[in-house]
Amino acid sequence: MEKEIKRKCQGCFNLINRNELIKITKLKDGTLKVNPSKYELGRSIYVCKNEECIKQLIKKKKLKTALKYSNMDEILKVEEILKSSV
Numbered sequence: 001m002e003k004e005i006k007r008k009c010q011g012c013f014n015l016i017n018r019n020e021l022i023k024i025t026k027l028k029d030g031t032l033k034v035n036p037s038k039y040e041l042g043r044s045i046y047v048c049k050n051e052e053c054i055k056q057l058i059k060k061k062k063l064k065t066a067l068k069y070s071n072m073d074e075i076l077k078v079e080e081i082l083k084s085s086v
């Protein structure tokens with residue numbers, strides 16, 4: 001049986017099954033990637049696949065603070081992807 005891996009959602013701060021979360025990773029080339037492949041490594045945060053958690057993540061500027069990231073163009077791009085994914 002596969003072991004359950006849980007990660008913290010940056011919207012509601014609950015520990016959620018990894019499979020039910022959207023992953024956002026800061027890649028080595030300095031860009032952000034939504035749901036990267038397992039070969040694309042970097043600092044990552046997670047958010048539930050629901051409107052409220054994504055809204056909270058954006059409101060609390062978690063892409064900037066939790067990922068220690070400052071490229072606003074990339075942040076806005078990822079926020080649009082997140083908003084359109086629910």
Ligand SMILES: [Zn+2]
Nearest residue numbers: 009012048053
């Ligand atoms: Zn959540």
